[in-house]
Amino acid sequence: MERQVRMFGAETEYAVAAMRGGAAVDRELVLHAMMQAARRRLVHLPDLGSGGMFLENGSRFYVDCGMHPEVSSPECTDPWTLVSYVQAGNRIVADLVLAVETGELIGTEVMCFRCNVDYSGTDSTWGSHESYLHCIDPESLQPLVVPHIVSRIVYTGAGGFNPRSPGLEFSLSPRVAHFNQVASSDSTSHDRAIYHTKNEPLCGDGFNRLHIICGETLCSETAMLLKVGTTALIVAMADNGMNPGAQVQLESPLEALRTFAADPTCKKTVRMKDGRRLTAIEVQRHYLEKAEALIAESFMPEWAAEVCRIWRDVLDRLADDPRSTDRILDWPLKLSLYTDQAARLGIRWDRLTFWAEILNRLNNALERAKCIDTELPLDFVIGPQSPVPDEANRLSRFLRLKGLGWEELQRLMDTRPRFFEIDTRFGQLGDKGIFQSLDAAGVLHHRTRQHEDAPSAISEPPAAGRALVRGRAIRRLAAERGDWYCDWGYITNTTDGRTLDLSNPFATEEIWRETVEQDANQRPGRMHLLSRLETLLRRA
Amino acid sequence: MRFLVRQDHQQTQPGTGAAPSGGLDAVRARGGELLSAGDDLIRRALGDGNSEAFLRAGRQQGGE
Numbered sequence: 001m002e003r004q005v006r007m008f009g010a011e012t013e014y015a016v017a018a019m020r021g022g023a024a025v026d027r028e029l030v031l032h033a034m035m036q037a038a039r040r041r042l043v044h045l046p047d048l049g050s051g052g053m054f055l056e057n058g059s060r061f062y063v064d065c066g067m068h069p070e071v072s073s074p075e076c077t078d079p080w081t082l083v084s085y086v087q088a089g090n091r092i093v094a095d096l097v098l099a100v101e102t103g104e105l106i107g108t109e110v111m112c113f114r115c116n117v118d119y120s121g122t123d124s125t126w127g128s129h130e131s132y133l134h135c136i137d138p139e140s141l142q143p144l145v146v147p148h149i150v151s152r153i154v155y156t157g158a159g160g161f162n163p164r165s166p167g168l169e170f171s172l173s174p175r176v177a178h179f180n181q182v183a184s185s186d187s188t189s190h191d192r193a194i195y196h197t198k199n200e201p202l203c204g205d206g207f208n209r210l211h212i213i214c215g216e217t218l219c220s221e222t223a224m225l226l227k228v229g230t231t232a233l234i235v236a237m238a239d240n241g242m243n244p245g246a247q248v249q250l251e252s253p254l255e256a257l258r259t260f261a262a263d264p265t266c267k268k269t270v271r272m273k274d275g276r277r278l279t280a281i282e283v284q285r286h287y288l289e290k291a292e293a294l295i296a297e298s299f300m301p302e303w304a305a306e307v308c309r310i311w312r313d314v315l316d317r318l319a320d321d322p323r324s325t326d327r328i329l330d331w332p333l334k335l336s337l338y339t340d341q342a343a344r345l346g347i348r349w350d351r352l353t354f355w356a357e358i359l360n361r362l363n364n365a366l367e368r369a370k371c372i373d374t375e376l377p378l379d380f381v382i383g384p385q386s387p388v389p390d391e392a393n394r395l396s397r398f399l400r401l402k403g404l405g406w407e408e409l410q411r412l413m414d415t416r417p418r419f420f421e422i423d424t425r426f427g428q429l430g431d432k433g434i435f436q437s438l439d440a441a442g443v444l445h446h447r448t449r450q451h452e453d454a455p456s457a458i459s460e461p462p463a464a465g466r467a468l469v470r471g472r473a474i475r476r477l478a479a480e481r482g483d484w485y486c487d488w489g490y491i492t493n494t495t496d497g498r499t500l501d502l503s504n505p506f507a508t509e510e511i512w513r514e515t516v517e518q519d520a521n522q523r524p525g526r527m528h529l530l531s532r533l534e535t536l537l538r539r540a
Numbered sequence: 541m542r543f544l545v546r547q548d549h550q551q552t553q554p555g556t557g558a559a560p561s562g563g564l565d566a567v568r569a570r571g572g573e574l575l576s577a578g579d580d581l582i583r584r585a586l587g588d589g590n591s592e593a594f595l596r597a598g599r600q601q602g603g604e
Contacts, residue, residue, distance in 0.1 A: 017598035
């Protein structure tokens with residue numbers, strides 16, 4: 001039986017920091033050095049407009065808005081391959097960091113993190129956007145997938161701390177703090193949403209692209225595989241007339257997202273539109289059972305059964321005891337490590353939420369007293385010169401009644417930066433990365449393949465789809481001295497106008513055109529010239 | 541509009557995703573092994589550095 005092919009990809013955003021002689025190095029300098037190293041070391045064609053490049057493995061490497069390096073994977077047709085290309089992207093960036101440290105910026109320590117949120121007080125966040133090709137009306141897709149996106153964080157959450165908490169509160173998915181809409185076309189400002197309504201297909205022929213922006217960069221391969229595999233199955237069902245989310249419509253998706261993110265037990269329920277209350281695992285089981293029931297259908301991809309097997313296994317483990325997945329998934333691993341660290345530092349993990357609430361009360365009092373522009377130390381706020389003496393005294397009495405004292409909160413606040421550094425360094429690329437080191441020590445069980453295949457994914461494109469055509473063409477054209485530029489839907493020569501048409505995502509061979517077509521989505525003509533001008537202006 | 545069908549079967553070998561087997565004592569021992577390794581690696585990663593200085597140095601002005 002012939003099976004439908006699904007196509008998807010993922011973007012990974014990296015945070016960068018650099019130190020030299022104990023002082024921070026300007027990030028722009030570091031990114032410039034990384035791009036220089038990339039141009040020198042990687043087989044590529046420049047992209048249009050951003051100063052980045054497309055690589056011979058079909059992926060794209062560039063500096064995105066917000067001044068961070070980013071890798072977009074090539075289009076893949078099974079989740080195992082996508083995981084390989086995400087890992088290949090990590091290796092490429094890690095190698096560039098090493099090249100910069102031993103080349104352009106000798107004596108500088110360059111650090112690249114898969115860290116999702118910034119704990120230094122800014123609202124910065126880095127994500128891992130996903131793209132899924134589909135053919136149905138994008139608006140009709142929203143209700144079908146939102147309950148999945150919300151509840152999947154029980155296995156796709158990166159884990160960490162709520163960056164907006166005044167204290168230290170563990171979150172399955174720390175980026176949740178930055179989402180405040182159910183649906184929005186915005187991706188980079190204060191209106192980030194669970195469902196991204198922007199439909200930018202990046203190809204022709206009537207395809208649409210579901211762009212999920214609320215996901216997180218993960219270290220666990222099993223979590224990565226499940227994130228894209230389960231979502232692709234749900235898109236496949238929706239694309240073929242099914243409505244897999246019909247019976248699990250959430251009454252308040254945002255509230256549900258926040259509830260699930262704050263619950264490491266995975267036992268809390270949220271209200272459905274039909275009045276029932278379900279846990280995230282129960283919502284996930286609903287989608288899983290729909291997928292399992294349709295596995296034999298030709299519209300389900302050939303890898304569906306294997307993804308469902310792993311999906312069921314992980315949900316069973318989470319339902320039994322989430323900690324049983326602490327060698328498999330990101331957030332349970334972080335939870336085990338961080339609770340252990342807390343115990344070693346004399347911090348009561350079970351009282352973190354309580355202390356966060358105490359801090360919230362103090363902050364509210366400070367706000368009422370108009371003390372909102374400066375960060376005041378705790379000992380000053382509760383001391384004899386407190387700007388909010390009534391609240392401080394009230395809370396002191398409350399703590400005494402509970403047999404507690406301010407010293408416990410002070411100890412917690414003293415160790416808070418250490419936990420933030422641990423969480424930032426968890427996904428650091430290279431030997432200092434905590435996850436990478438644990439993996440090398442052989443104590444994790446997150447791998448999705450028995451063998452290491454990242455080396456081939458670094459230089460070889462995927463075996464199917466236009467990424468294969470793109471990658472082979474890049475390798476050949478990069479060796480020429482032509483004025484070639486690449487984008488997702490085409491490769492074009494700006495001197496003679498020859499254009500390789502990649503608008504068909506399932507292209508299997510090179511289709512060349514002598515003249516540039518003026519298509520709404522694929523327009524290398526005037527748009528190309530404007531983009532080129534923009535690049536030149538940026539360089540100037 | 542339909543997606544093209546895939547002609548060549550390319551089943552990949554999935555990973556284990558499986559936790560090791562054993563009794564409760566064995567599971568506890570392996571849990572201790574994970575936490576012990578984690579503590580060593582966290583100490584190595586952080587060194588004797590100042591976490592507040594680290595966070596200040598890495599303070600991001602952008603992100604997505």
